[in-house]
Amino acid sequence: MKLFKTILVGAALAVGLAGGANAADKLKVGFIYVGPTGDFGWSYEHDQGRLAIEEALGDKVETTYVESVPESADSERVMTQMALSGTNLIFATSFNYMDHVLNVAKKFPNVKFEHATGFKRSDNVSTYSARFYEGRTVIGHIAGNMTETNTIGYIASYPIPEVIRGINAAYIAAKKVNPDVKMKIVWVFSWFDPGKEADAATALIAQGADIIMQHTDSPAAMTIAEEKGIYAFGQASDMIQFGPNARLSSIIDNWGPYYVARAQAAIDDTWTSTDTWDGIKPGMVEIGAFSDKVPADLQASATAIKDALAAGTMHSFTGPLNKQDGSVWLKDGETADDGTLAGMNFYVEGIEGEVPQ
Amino acid sequence: MDFSALSPVALIVSLMVAATPILIAAIGELVVEKSGVLNLGVEGMMIIGAICGFIVAVETGSPWLGFLAAMAGGAAISFIFAVLTQYMLTNQVATGLALTMFGLGLAALMGHSYAGIKPPKFGTLDIPFISDIPVIGPLIFSHDYMIYISLMIVAGVWYFLTRTRGGLVLRAAGENHDAAHALGYKVIRIRIMAIMFGGAMAGLGGAYLSLVRVPQWTEGMTAGAGWIALALVVFASWKPWRIILGAYLFGGITVLQLNLQAAGANIPVAYLSMTPYLVTIIVLVIMSADKKRTSLNAPACLGRIFHASS
Structure with missing residues (x-):
């Protein structure tokens, strides 16, 4: 033995x-x-x-x-x-x-x-x-132009700087082209919970949102958008197969x-x-092809923004920008430094609601 | 904030949709536990049901066949659990946990080529005129069929457990398997049937998720619903009607907090997100305040291994 x-x-x-x-x-x-x-x-x-x-x-x-x-x-x-x-x-x-x-x-x-x-x-x-926020600037620009109810729904995961940065970037870009735009934000406190993400999308649509953005990981919201006949953007992946009519474009992580x-x-x-x-320049962030629902002139202006971000001639966070409480964050022409962006924990002026603590 | 945008009718309709998967899975698990078996594999059986239902619905174009296949799939995987725990006398807790992991993995494998496919649309009740009545129409007469079926299942389970001889025998097996055995009842056979019913219901609940609530297949899409269903059984203190109460309460608060957020309610989000769990805990505490009654409700032989020779 x-x-x-x-x-x-x-x-x-x-x-x-x-x-x-x-x-x-x-x-x-x-x-x-x-x-x-x-x-x-x-x-x-x-x-x-x-x-x-x-x-x-x-x-x-x-x-x-x-x-x-x-x-x-x-x-x-x-x-x-x-x-x-x-x-x-x-x-x-x-x-x-x-x-x-x-x-x-x-x-x-x-x-x-x-x-x-x-x-x-x-x-x-x-x-x-x-720098996903560069992508958010592009899709925010599209959403601001295309929303008819002036309401963009945003499904957020956790209140960390990356997510808050995305909300701010999308809002700033949408607001620039549509001063009446409103952003309704729902926090689901999960990265991946298709059922809850779908419920959040349904709630946002019931509240008048006609374009949905998300910072969660599943394509559930895209499926709901397709079903309800509204628009959405692919998140992290292209997601076109989940919303052939709903998907306007996407932010793809490469x-x-x-x-x-x-x-x-x-x-x-x-x-x-x-x-x-x-960011966009080295190709770590890609913008998915525009759907034909996006008008040609809007496609052109969105592409121009994408190119400017890649070339460095444009920054997603360029002053004048105030914080939500009205205090000055960036003066005219000033751009945000990476340190502030990395630790961002505040909304910019115009976004309603509070950042969950 | 704008409360006028919150429509109570729309809220109730979406809470029923959110609650139905856990409602169906929980009523199945209730029968299993009533027979004296604790099957912690609800999550695994749900996801197997979700993918089986999805595959068959996509391939045949019929969501009804999908739901049937989901029940068959859930029952089949629960049969593994039944054989292991009833014949090989394995530990029920460990086997149930293993079933969950096995189910999640197997479902991912089966669903590999089914991501990004749209399932056929499942019908909703539409009675001319009646479904169009304001408030009552959307509230009672225009849900998808599965919501009515889920309520019928609960009624059926209640009737079976409390009004039939078969239900009495099943409860006897759960309360005292030695006595049931001495009376000549086949405890193991009863339990296997209960386990498979539980599997079929969990599968049906999972398919509701993949065919109606989210309409898509994503790996791991049950995301913990099976565990909530398990908690619901305790919450309901093993009484069928209370499952509806618990499921709608949980689903309702989940949906309400998302809607309140979308409406811009000035309540800290962290509190809103924890409310479904908080309310569940509070109700549990209230209901278990009378210790004697709660312990009377739990099947006495729950989770205990039965061996005829002992």
Whole structure:
């Protein structure tokens, strides 16, 4: 019996060693997603980025992912498990993983971490995000022009700077072309809950909204918009299949190029902790094709805005802009600095309601 | 803020839609628990129902066949649970949790090529003239058929459990399986049938989500509805009619808080979002204040393994 056990242990060790040797050749990249990869929104696009790594780097990498990881201590367990099983580079793709990423990173100084949409970094934790607000400026421009009830519905997830920035950017752009525009905002306090997102869309439509924007991850609102015959925008992913008539355009997250570059850097041993915040110009934020419901002249002006944002000749937050309470935020011609944007926790003047605390 | 924009009729209609998936799933679980089995796999069975119903409705073009398939799918996956817990005597809590995870994964696999497809539209009741009466028309006579069916199911379950011999036997198995066995009733067979009924109902509730409430398939789209259904059974203290009360209360507050937000109510959103859960807790506390009565309501053999030889 004892001999048998010894043989077993030996065999297990041999397998383990062989596995280790094999793993050493390859860069192991792990991803954790806040929703399912099939949400056809946020997590779906991150998974497309993961597939882009596999495509670009082939057998130099091995990728794994865990989906629907709650933004709680659970995520710490998942990342610890990944680090323990030899993963070299971990992408944590939701805002509230933040402190958990830092905790795990402290325990595994040799593992590299990348945290999406966060702002806390350390020697082995990078942060990266996209300037989604540039996309919001473009779709806000379209929505302001196209709303007939002068009411835009906005389904928001959590009151974090990124979401508030999106609301402000869309409102500023809509207000510029339509001074009477109103924005009705519903907070659902979830990234992914199709039932609730659908209910929120229904509530907004009942309150007179004829265009829906969303900052949640599922295409539920798009489906409802299609059913009720109003307009909406694809969020994170194109979503045209969910609203062939409702979808006017979309903001598409394109993580692939960044992910490939970071994985390559890890292979070349040139990876360092950085903070990346890319917008339309490098292609991290894409604007989906305009539907034919958008009039040609509006398509042209929206494209012009997109190009100006990409060229840097225009900024989504350009003064004169006041905060909601009427105090001056940006003077005429002044543009917002990244620090203020990264921590934005206030509405601009004209938006009704309060930011939930 | 503008309360005039809040139409009570529209609110009640949308709260019924929001509540129906958990209502149907909860009434199924109530029967399961009445027979003495605790199946925590409601979430898994719901999502299996959601995808089975969706696939069949899309392929055949008939939402009715979709709902039937959802029931079959939910019952089939619950049969796995039934075999494991009733014949192999596995732990019900662990098996139920495993069923949830299995269901979520299997549904994702099955639904892989069904994302982004529009299901056929499910009909609503439309009686000439009557459905057009203001207030009463939209309130009572123009819901989709499944809302009426869900209420009929609750009535049927109530009748079965309290007015028929079969219901008495099922409750006997849940209250004291040894005594039921000694009287010659097939405890295991009764429980398997109850579990499969529960699975069919959970499947139906899931299909309501994917065919009516959201009309689309997305992975993980039940997003915790199964757990709310489980809580509803306790909330209702194992009484069928109270399931309706609980489901509509929960659905109602969820919908109301979203509408209040859209109407620009000047109430901090955090409070609004927590109200459905808060009210549920308060009602639970009130109802369980009389400890003796609550414990009398819970089936005495709930979650206990039955083995004939013991």
